[in-house]
Amino acid sequence: MSLIEGATSPRVLTDDFQPVASELRVSHAVFGDGWTRLHPVTVEVGERLQAAPWCKDFLSLVRALSSLAPNWNGYGERPIHPASLKRAVALLDAMDASQLPAPSIVPVADGSVQIEWHLRTRSVEVEVPPSGDATGFAYDPGNADDGVEWRVAGQPNDRSGLDRLVQELAGDERK
Amino acid sequence: MDGVDPSSAVADDEALWRRVHSTQLVPDGSGAKRVSSAAFKDPEMSVDRRLIREACGQGVVDSRGSSAALAEVSAGACVARGQECRPDPLVENPSHALVIGKKTKPTAQALAAAAQLVA
Numbered sequence: 482m483s484l485i486e487g488a489t490s491p492r493v494l495t496d497d498f499q500p501v502a503s504e505l506r507v508s509h510a511v512f513g514d515g516w517t518r519l520h521p522v523t524v525e526v527g528e529r530l531q532a533a534p535w536c537k538d539f540l541s542l543v544r545a546l547s548s549l550a551p552n553w554n555g556y557g558e559r560p561i562h563p564a565s566l567k568r569a570v571a572l573l574d575a576m577d578a579s580q581l582p583a584p585s586i587v588p589v590a591d592g593s594v595q596i597e598w599h600l601r602t603r604s605v606e607v608e609v610p611p612s613g614d615a616t617g618f619a620y621d622p623g624n625a626d627d628g629v630e631w632r633v634a635g636q637p638n639d640r641s642g643l644d645r646l647v648q649e650l651a652g653d654e655r656k
Numbered sequence: 657m658d659g660v661d662p663s664s665a666v667a668d669d670e671a672l673w674r675r676v677h678s679t680q681l682v683p684d685g686s687g688a689k690r691v692s693s694a695a696f697k698d699p700e701m702s703v704d705r706r707l708i709r710e711a712c713g714q715g716v717v718d719s720r721g722s723s724a725a726l727a728e729v730s731a732g733a734c735v736a737r738g739q740e741c742r743p744d745p746l747v748e749n750p751s752h753a754l755v756i757g758k759k760t761k762p763t764a765q766a767l768a769a770a771a772q773l774v775a
Contacts, residue, residue: 524731542679545679546679549679552679554676554680555675556675556677556701556702558700584680584681585692587680587682587692587694588677588679588680588694589694589697590697591697591742595692595693597682597692597693599682599685599688599690600685601685604685604765606693606761606765608761616761618761618762618765620762620765622685622769623769625761625762625765625769626762626766628761628762628765630761
């Protein structure tokens with residue numbers, strides 16, 4: 482599956498963000514964090530994620546986030562970092578999320594993204610920064626103070642935390 | 657401005673307004689929409705004091721671009737989570753204030769849960 486018509490590789494064109502080499506940060510004053518819009522960025526979509534019934538809708542959200550301009554909510558927000566989007570998609574593919582409920586993906590002011598599931602008796606959030614560990618947070622609606630946090634993954638092949646994520650989501654079904 | 661000082665301390669019972677981007681409204685699991693905790697993570701979170709805006713005759717916060725909604729949370733709810741609500745009036749926006757403090761995941765979620773969509 483691809484959102485690029487005619488393409489055969491499992492890639493989706495999200496937007497035109499491209500990192501600017503440090504010596505070429507001519508737009509730094511405008512965009513504030515060294516990112517500008519020059520060239521396309523592709524996000525690989527693995528086969529497991531492609532099998533999810535909600536994949537197309539999810540990728541539409543990814544595309545929407547990738548196109549957010551600086552100051553996207555009027556509070557000085559950073560544009561969403563392409564690495565956060567790529568890592569979020571890779572994380573869902575790695576956890577084999579195709580059998581899970583449809584997630585949401587939302588922007589964070591610092592350029593990160595957050596994947597969320599809000600189920601009947603359980604909410605699970607995963608904050609995915611451009612680099613470093615993604616962190617999970619699971620809680621019962623109405624009582625976030627009893628929630629639990631854990632490290633989800635720092636690298637695509639690092640499964641630590643992914644199983645916990647699936648378990649937390651399955652917990653809603655057990656109640 | 658009807659005798660309301662924009663620099664006055666923020667009372668716990670004051671309503672604070674914050675714009676919510678359309679992409680930060682997510683399904684809540686029951687068919688409705690809720691505000692994501694992602695909307696409440698800024699350690700220096702800009703808000704507008706409803707009291708000041710109404711005294712200025714400004715009404716609701718202007719929507720900008722894709723900001724789809726306006727969330728209202730009480731200053732008391734912020735203070736209860738260890739946040740400081742500090743007046744920060746700007747020339748162009750006398751009602752501006754800051755909710756200052758680290759927004760842990762439980763805190764951001766608590767603020768999102770306390771928020772009411774008012775517009």
